[in-house]
Amino acid sequence: MWYVLSLVLALFVAACDSNEAPPEEGHHPHSAALFLDGVDVTDDLVLPAGETVRVEVRFYDDVGNQITGIEDEHFAALTFTPSTLATTADVDGNHFLKDVTAQGEIAEGTYSIGYGHDAAADEESFGPYAVRVVATGS
Numbered sequence: 230m231w232y233v234l235s236l237v238l239a240l241f242v243a244a245c246d247s248n249e250a251p252p253e254e255g256h257h258p259h260s261a262a263l264f265l266d267g268v269d270v271t272d273d274l275v276l277p278a279g280e281t282v283r284v285e286v287r288f289y290d291d292v293g294n295q296i297t298g299i300e301d302e303h304f305a306a307l308t309f310t311p312s313t314l315a316t317t318a319d320v321d322g323n324h325f326l327k328d329v330t331a332q333g334e335i336a337e338g339t340y341s342i343g344y345g346h347d348a349a350a351d352e353e354s355f356g357p358y359a360v361r362v363v364a365t366g367s
Contacts, residue, residue: 257290258288258289258290258296258344258353258355259289259290259291260288260289260293260355261286261287261288261289261305261342261344261355261356262286262287262289263284263285263286263287263307263340263342263358264284264285264286264287265282265283265284265285270284271358272358272359273358273359273360273361274340274358274359274360274361275360275361275363276315276329276331276360276361276362276363277331277362277363277364277365278331278332278333278334278335278362278363278364278365279330279331279332279333279365280330280331280365281328281329281330281331282328282329282331283320283326283327283328283329284307284326284327284329285325285326285327286305286307286325286326286327286342287325288303288305288325288344300323300324300325301324302346303324303344303345303346304324304343304344304345304346304347304348304349304350305324305325305327305342305343305344305350306342306343306344306345306348306349306350306351307327307329307340307341307342307343308340308341308343309338309339309340309360310338310339310340310341310357311336311338313332314331314332314336314338314340314360314362315329315330315331315332315340315360315362316329316330317329317330318330319348331362332362334362335362335363335364336361336362337359337360337361337362338360339356339357339358339359339360340356340357340358340360341354341355341356341357341358342354342355342356342358343355
């Protein structure tokens with residue numbers, strides 16, 4: 230009996246050792262970026278009026294490394310201001326790809342990137358970033 234109690238106490242003390250490193254979270258983003266055709270357009274997104282483009286949201290850790298392998302359990306969202314500037318549709322099977330359709334009028338505004346564990350992607354927000362809707366071919 231004393232042997233079992235001693236063993237439990239030893240395991241408890243070992244588990245509470247102050248030298249133990251905290252677990253690495255590994256999927257909490259510190260920044261986000263938006264890519265169009267493989268080019269980072271985060272700070273100046275240009276959308277052709279009335280057209281749809283596919284964009285990719287990427288998230289980065291605190292040292293600037295892209296966080297990968299989290300797409301199945303995490304979501305991204307794009308929010309435009311004014312809200313009439315563009316609409317966003319999810320791409321089936323990929324939470325970080327979005328089809329963005331710009332309004333038909335030339336305009337400027339901002340957008341923010343959301344991140345979360347459900348489709349609302351409202352646990353973290355990055356931005357606002359500049360967005361312009363331009364005449365087709367500009």
